[in-house]
Amino acid sequence: MQNNINKDEEVMRRSKSEITIKLLTYLKPYKLKSFLVVLLMIFVMVCEIVNPLLLKIAIDDYVGSRNVNGLIVIGVSLLSLNLVAWGLSKIRWNMITSITNNILVNIRHELYSHIQYLSFDFFDNRPVGKILARVVGDVNALKNLFSQAIQSFIPQIINLFCVAIIMFVLNIKLALASIALLPLLGFAMFWIEIYSRRRWEIYRNKRSNLNGFTHEDFSGIKVVQGFAREKGTENNFKDMVGELSNSFVKAVRLNDCFWPLVELSWGIGTLVVFAVGYFLIKSGEIEIGTLIAFSMYVGMFWRPIMNLSSFYNTLITNFSAADRIFDILDVEPVIKNSLNAKPIGKIQGNVEFKNVTFSYDDENEVLKNVSFKVSKGEKIALVGATGAGKSTIVSLLSRFYDPTKGKILVDGKDIKNVDLESLRSQMGIMLQDTFLFSDSIMENIRYGRLDATDEEVINAAKAVNAHSFIMELEKGYNTEVNERGSRLSLGQRQLISFARALLANPRILILDEATSNIDTQTEKLVQEGIERILHGRTSFVVAHRLSTIRDCDKIMVINNGEIEEVGNHEELLKKKGSYYELYMAQYNFLSEGA
Template sequence: MAVNSIDKDEVISKQSKLTVIRRILSYLKPYKLKVSVIILFMLIVMACSILIPYLLEVAIDTYVANKDLAGLGKMGILLLSVSFIAMILSKFRLLWMNELANKVLVNIRHELYSHIQTLSFNFFDSRPVGKILARVVGDVNSLQNLLNTCITNTIPDLFTLILVVIMMFSLNPKLALSCLAFIPILMISMFFIEIKSTKLWSAFRQKRSNLIAFSHESFSGIKVTEGFNKEKLKEEGFDFHVNEHYNGFVTAVKIQDFFWPVIDISHGLGTVLVLLVGYYLTRSGEISTGVLIAFTMYLGMLWRPITNLANFYTTLISNFSAAERIFDILDMEPTIENVENAEVMPKIKGDIEFEDVTFFYDGNSKALDDVSFTIKAGEKVALVGETGAGKTTITSLISRFYDPQIGRVLIDGHDIKNVDLESLRSQMGIMLQDTFLFSCSVKENIRYGNLNATDEDIIRAAKAVNAHDFIMQLEDGYDTNVNERGSRLSLGQRQLISFARALLANPRILILDEATSNIDTYTERLVQKGIQKLLLGRTSLVIAHRLSTIRDCDKIMVVSHGCITECGTHEELLKLKGTYYSLYIAQYSFLSEGA
């Protein structure tokens, strides 16, 4: 059961802004050389920018005041040269920084995707697929704004701000203090706005995640929606989530927009104060006209980075929750992973043993209760019982998709908790009732069982399970694209392709979970020979409700309420006249009535 439904907001672990920024910047480590060159260019550009007002002050107070045209001409050439150098280096700096930011973004997306693939089944059980997609796509895209702003503007602006303040104090401390008088008011205002805004942006991203999850589920189940004529109901649900998304965004933006009036008012009042103080200092002869003009230019240079830093701050607030959601997943540890010094599973013979296994999914109701049994290598064993009895749980534990809370699962005497996962699962094959095909060609779907297989191997596998004939009748034969989830094919055809894929994988242990339920009687007869080939020489577990398909199994285990209640051959269980007998008679009577 999913802990987080579509309508339920996810619980995200909180991290400090400093921690998040550090983690983002840590992705720059592989590019140290390029970062060093960019910083060098950045320092040169900033030095040129800071130097221009000073050169202008010298030109006015020295050359203009003394009517030195030659000196003024040289100063003009120097100013143009400094500006030209700053322009060229600034262009390369921005180009390389944007390129670097996008490389980092790609690395984060790859790391997130790869990490999600290592997470255990309980991660996917606890959240809709749409919410996972929201993190991989939407949240990483949101992080791009934060990354670009941080690398491209924030670092240069911090250096610029420091240098401008130093230059202002070197020219006149009184004017410098008047420039900075309103900064504390600005910082306090931003702090209070930030507290409220952060919560609202986090809520907005939760609503966006819910919207994506709802849309994904709706389109995945479009056939059911149209089949039951429930389009109107889905539209109402979509409208609800869109409105939640819209209201979350508008509310967050309204609060965030208070930043700019505070900045503009502080800037305006600061400018007025500087001009007033400058006027009195000029009249008293404490400063020259050139110094006042230079200070006016530095005043603009002071507030430009402050505005940019405020812009970064708002970007940080609006996208901070996206970074939190990304790192929240990256910090998740898989519950099923290799133990330290895990042994490589040797070639599996096929002996399976459950020792007093107890397992529960949610910590409350037991899916399996003290289950013990032994399966010998090469045996074909069937699991039967009512829905929810624990049949699929048994096969999931054998594949180590989950670990039992109590007891052990052994294959060939090896506790599978202590063996390398890849070496275990690479020797196992699972075929489910809901066969999944990828949106590529028939050939590539079959080759998924063995990526090194040749076209001849693929055709042989398809012929063995009697899939070759219908494949050749398709538009492009083995090169026919099956569309998403194999929607171009019938359910039976999809399962025949999955049989070919499993045969190509050549697993030592094979699990068939209602794998023939969607094949019609005629097709089932055709595929039985292929299944026999598939099962030959390997241990197999078959979950089936159609009892006629498991009569020739070496052993049939009846699962009920998480326990093995009966075990034996078809004939032995009929003689017991227990649960299996009742199921068989009920199914036989039902089929007879239908006939």
């Protein structure tokens, strides 16, 4: 499904029970700690429940009889119980914080790791900013959910159940009066939940849109400033913030109805209890101490209802966040190891395409029944017009995508049946869109092989003639580059990227327009390095600049998804076909420019 910055994402809505079960699975590694937290809460709860009973005994039994010793014992008991409860509450909160943070780390790590292995079609259809919104914002939204699940759900239900039993034991009439409004409250909360969840879904979509827009705008800041579009993007940002703010206000406004409903029910229930209690005292059915104790139990009865309502409110608020997280976790990578996948072993470099057809959208075929063989150590050039299918061929060879039809064999093995890591770890890929990480030049080159020594990194840089310009920088190989390497020229970035690919010591090397941004003088230096490094390796060179591929063993001209011509430079010029026309067109263009 294609998506863009302004379009709300379509996320499958899961049932409450499905989401709850999935979320609870993250508590399994911490079930012992969670159990201890529940035990601590039960102990604290028992202390709170005992307080009114001790107060009732003090008033009804000891105050009237002026039993000072009894009052002192009860006073000391109350003080001791509450001090112990306070200490255990501190321990409980520390444990809850630890469990919650660990769960969030696990979810975020699982989400990040899962996204790392998703196929390119997933990234093709989603702005990066919207993916970040799920990894960061939506995971953070679950923090209150887990903390309240541990401290509110089970303990508060137990608390509610115990208090209700005590209330009915003390006096059935007062107990019934205190819970009279519960059915009405339950119906109102159910009605609010129906509309609240949808509003939170809208809010999270608007936040995702804003995140995607901001990421894209800052990534393309040179284009924005280059065309003086700052005011236009400011207006767009303001509109999107307005949509986010309005959606948040609508969601919160409905959610805020939870608390007035609970507090209103609590207040009315308390009034009813006192009204009924007045007549029961007047008739002699109960004593004043019982009513005072019961009024405290009414508060203790409604407090867990309030906490459970808070948990339910948090649950509804974050259902949409959980949906968005599970929406990605449920995505299966299209490109993955088959059940019987085996390591490919050391690659020799023989490549064969057998009747390969491919389409990105299942409609328009980018490649049509392509077949060719490449022997180990051969240097193959792919040329043709933009969109002819050159880059698609090398993407399929790297198994970034799978053919719609046909097979791709490396050393006679179908790459669908080999372990992905064992295949790609022996391939070096240098793309036209050079990407450098926010790190030193040394570490950017070392990314090709993480266990490489500094000497090996420097040798790779020397091989592509990057060493000279690196040493001219202020800190040499320790020079920090910005994201995407914006502090370096395009040519310098590509030289570093090329050194990174060569350091991997690949058996198959792919250069996709790798020299397109290098000036002629630098290109000559790179070509010298290429000739030394390509010896004994199978290589595929995608190039528009035909002067860079004259020495290739074989040149394949791709036109409209098909191989139109095959041969070396001299053979294709003699044919005077498509390659000849491309070569002469470039030659004439350069001559006119000169």
